[in-house]
Structures are given as structure tokens and as C-alpha cells.
Amino acid sequence: MTGISGQRSSAADPAVPGQAAAEDLRALFGQSIAVFASLSGPAHVVEAANPAFFAAIGEERARTGVPLAELMPELTGQGFIALLDEVYRSGEPYIGRDAQVMLGSDPHLREAFFDFTYEPRRDADGNVTGIRVIGVETTQVKQAQRLMAEHRALLEQIARQAPLTEVLDGMARCIENLTPQEMLVSVLLADPDGRHLRHGAAPSLPDFYNQAIDGIATGEGVGSCGTAAYRREPVIVTDIATDPFWDDFRELADRADLAACWSTPILARDGSLLGTFAMYHRTPRVPHDTDLALARVFADTAALAIERHYIEQEKAAAEARAKAAHDELAKAVRAEQQLRAEAEQRAAAAAELADRMRAAAAAQATTPHPERCQLGGRAGCTEPAEIKIADSWGDAAWGCTTHVEEALINVRSVFIANEEPDGLAAYLNR
Structure with a gap:
């Protein structure tokens, strides 16, 4: 019995x-x-x-x-x-x-x-x-005991930062188990602009139904959930077959064997829209006060879970941005250090070259040489010739300090023609 x-x-x-x-x-x-x-x-x-x-x-x-x-x-x-x-x-x-x-x-x-x-x-x-x-x-006592046990378990999930999908799915199954008649629970999440609703959890609704309503707009007359989200207040549809809010979704609901839908908006502490919490039934149903109270309790619980999720998401994003900025700064510092080292090397090389050129110019000052620089190319150069350079193939020319430095840097195998003899010549002349 x-x-x-x-x-x-x-x-x-x-x-x-x-x-x-x-x-x-x-x-x-x-x-x-x-x-x-x-x-x-x-x-x-x-x-x-x-x-x-x-x-x-x-x-x-x-x-x-x-x-x-x-x-x-x-x-x-x-x-x-x-x-x-x-x-x-x-x-x-x-x-x-x-x-x-x-x-x-x-x-x-x-x-x-x-x-x-x-x-x-x-x-x-x-x-x-x-x-x-x-x-x-003893209905209220019995339901309160069951509700408190399930609610406490959900709060513990939220406290240990369980994934949002896990919390919402568990909440939906919890409510479905708390009710004696078959009830199917759905949670939709609002886009940041509050204009559309996305699938959050609906473990007992068919996949084709969840896919069809994923992304529905919020607005007056857009089913129970779209209207509840738009109005920011509960919308109770006791008979989908006759309610005008379901004109555009009636065939879909019929395929899913859904006859009633009570939707409650999920609101943040500042009043902004987080989503909707819906209870579906297989037969036309009028909610009792206990049903509405249950919806309010779990809509608040869902709000807590969703807000916590977004806070953690923002925290993780901020940490990622901070790490990326730190990595970029470290990269920039390393690049700056490398550039500075290269600049110092170039400066030392330039100073060394300048010393060699000054020494060569002094040594060659008494050597017969052309009056003007021979390294000016087609444009010519009117600067006095001061230093003789040569290459490995025996070609030699005199030039001004500017063109000599340019040739030494940019032309392979070019050297100052009268560098201090420290090779074979020095050995032969010992």
C-alpha cells in the first residue's frame, strides 16, 4: 500500500x-x-x-x-x-x-x-x-528536512569551487528527486548583454530540445524562460498547449512531451540577469506554494553558484593577464639587456676601429698618396685622402676617414693597407 x-x-x-x-x-x-x-x-x-x-x-x-x-x-x-x-x-x-x-x-x-x-x-x-x-x-517538516540535506550538499559543492556545470546539473537532479511527480529541471545562463539564454543544465530533457532552445532571445512572449528573463519575474505556464507564450515553441514542446513550464529568473545581487530556472511537467500543472518556494530557494542557490563561477573566472582571467604582462615585461627586459650588450659591443668595436684608423692616418701621413678620397663612388668625394685600404686580391685605394670606415664595415676582406706588420712580413724582416 x-x-x-x-x-x-x-x-x-x-x-x-x-x-x-x-x-x-x-x-x-x-x-x-x-x-x-x-x-x-x-x-x-x-x-x-x-x-x-x-x-x-x-x-x-x-x-x-x-x-x-x-x-x-x-x-x-x-x-x-x-x-x-x-x-x-x-x-x-x-x-x-x-x-x-x-x-x-x-x-x-x-x-x-x-x-x-x-x-x-x-x-x-x-x-x-x-x-x-x-x-x-507533516509535509512542510518532511520537505524541509529533505530540502536542507540537498541544499547543504549543493552549498558544499559551491564552497569547494566545483565546476559550474557539475553544480547546476546536481541541483537539477536534486530538485527532480525532491518532487513526487515527474519534473524536469532546466537552467539557462544569460549572455553578458542579457539578450540571449544559453544551455546551462537540463539532465532529463532530450538533447534535441536543449539544442533547440540554446541561444533563445529574452523577450515578451518568448516561451516561459525568455519572458521570465525579460520581465525579471516568475512566469507560470500551466498548459503549454493553449498558452500564447508558447506559440513559436509548441511543436517543439510537444515532441519533447512537455505540457507545463514554470520559469523563475536567476538574478545577481545587483539585480542583473544571470539566467533562468525552469520546472517542466508532462501534464498541465498548477504550482502550489511549496513549488514556488522551492523555485525561489534554488534560483537563489543557482545565483550564488553562477556569481561564484564568474568571480572565479574573472580572477583566473586577471591572473592570466597579470602573468602575460609579467612575461612580456621580462621579455622586454631581456631584449633591452641584449640590445644594450650589443650596443656596447658595437661601441667598443667602433672605438677600436677609430683608434686603428687614427694610427693608420698618422703612419701614412708622410706616404705619397692622392689628394682626394677615391672611395666616393660615382658621386665622388672632395674630402682629403688619409688612409690606404686594400683587399685580399691586391686592390688598394685611398680614402677619407668616413668612406674608409664604411668600406671596412661593409666590404669583405678589406683591411688597412699599412697595418702594423705582425705576420709573415714581420718574420721576414726580423
Whole structure:
């Protein structure tokens, strides 16, 4: 029997005789947050119930004088009517703890949890005439416990800087597991300009659907997510088949077997758009307050994860830029040092050449030589000839200091013709 766990009481409670006792019970439970219903006969006809009972099952079903199975047909398939039959037959009370109950039907189906007691009612002779149902709804406590455990795990992922895709995918699966009916979760991430939405996570949606909506624009009437991103407020579409926001995406949604989509914008602390958080359903669905609260909690969690991701991205980019700048600076310093060393080498070589040229000019001053420089080329040179140079093939010429220096630097095998004899000539003239 789905969702039922409990135990039988070992002893039957004493009978509550008379109409006065029934009135006392109605008075006791009339304003209570505990649910109470008085059922009569083997058909479990609802004789009386307090407001909390009708609030739990739905105010639209607030009526008496009908069998419970007719008032709440969903209970039959979950085993609760069979339990009532057993308590009525045996006269033994039944206590249920944290019993899961699916209340209502699509599109208003919701999950609830109760601690409850089925207590037999007896007449003066001790015969069972009906059953009292007394219970306390524990749905919020149960959901809060599950939510806190899952939420804590997500926060730990964010704290240890897990990859954003891992966090968002885990969050989507967590929410899908928290809900009793099939739900498919999607997270879309906004482009920096906030004009388009990109795929973030959607582990249960088909690939063709994720690919089709990747990059959709934000704007009024662009599905649930595009509109929520544009408005910066939740957009609830309970029936995709008839909602005008889905005119351009209805065929796509039909292929993916999607019938409802509730989208919540994910906003940064400064109000800027980070993305959207969407809950899809296979059948038309109206959200309950708990659904909307769940969406808000996880939209905030997604915002924390996305902002943390962007901060880390910017930090890594800044560190990369700083390293690149440092490397470029080091490269520039090395280049500057190399240029300086080369300049110093060139300066030393130039000084040495200048010394040699001055020595040669002094030595050749008394040697017969042409009056003008012979190294001026076609343009000629009017400077006085001061130094004789020659090459390895025996050609020689006189030139001014400027042209001699230019020739020594740029022409291979050119040397000053009367350098100090320190080779074979020096040996021959020893």
C-alpha cells in the first residue's frame, strides 16, 4: 500500500457515547491545525470534518454526507480506503507515521505527509459504527528536512569551487528527486548583454530540445524562460498547449512531451540577469506554494553558484593577464639587456676601429698618396685622402676617414693597407 507505514495499537480505546461527545470533538478540532474527520458506516461516509481537513484535501471538496472514497477517489489506489475497511472490520485502531499521500489530481496534484490515527467509533453496545480520522500534516517538516540535506550538499559543492556545470546539473537532479511527480529541471545562463539564454543544465530533457532552445532571445512572449528573463519575474505556464507564450515553441514542446513550464529568473545581487530556472511537467500543472518556494530557494542557490563561477573566472582571467604582462615585461627586459650588450659591443668595436684608423692616418701621413678620397663612388668625394685600404686580391685605394670606415664595415676582406706588420712580413724582416 503506497506511502503507508505504521503500526496497530494493542488495545481499543473506550467508546465515546452520545451526541454530546461528538459535539465535544467538533469543538475540540474545529479550529485546530490537526485534521479531523468523523466517518460513519462501512462506506466511511463523511459526517463531519474540521476546516483543517478540508484545507488539506482542497476547499473545493468541502462537503459532508458522501463516502470518503467518493470525496477523495485518489485514496483508493494508495491503500488508505483498504486500511479504513480493516479498522472498521477488526475494531483495532491504526497509527500511521510520515505517510505519503498524493492529494487531488492533475493539474492540482500535490504530495503531502501525515501522522494520523484511524480510531474506531462504537455505540453503547461496543459495536463499531464508524471511524474517527485524526492527524497532523507533516509535509512542510518532511520537505524541509529533505530540502536542507540537498541544499547543504549543493552549498558544499559551491564552497569547494566545483565546476559550474557539475553544480547546476546536481541541483537539477536534486530538485527532480525532491518532487513526487515527474519534473524536469532546466537552467539557462544569460549572455553578458542579457539578450540571449544559453544551455546551462537540463539532465532529463532530450538533447534535441536543449539544442533547440540554446541561444533563445529574452523577450515578451518568448516561451516561459525568455519572458521570465525579460520581465525579471516568475512566469507560470500551466498548459503549454493553449498558452500564447508558447506559440513559436509548441511543436517543439510537444515532441519533447512537455505540457507545463514554470520559469523563475536567476538574478545577481545587483539585480542583473544571470539566467533562468525552469520546472517542466508532462501534464498541465498548477504550482502550489511549496513549488514556488522551492523555485525561489534554488534560483537563489543557482545565483550564488553562477556569481561564484564568474568571480572565479574573472580572477583566473586577471591572473592570466597579470602573468602575460609579467612575461612580456621580462621579455622586454631581456631584449633591452641584449640590445644594450650589443650596443656596447658595437661601441667598443667602433672605438677600436677609430683608434686603428687614427694610427693608420698618422703612419701614412708622410706616404705619397692622392689628394682626394677615391672611395666616393660615382658621386665622388672632395674630402682629403688619409688612409690606404686594400683587399685580399691586391686592390688598394685611398680614402677619407668616413668612406674608409664604411668600406671596412661593409666590404669583405678589406683591411688597412699599412697595418702594423705582425705576420709573415714581420718574420721576414726580423
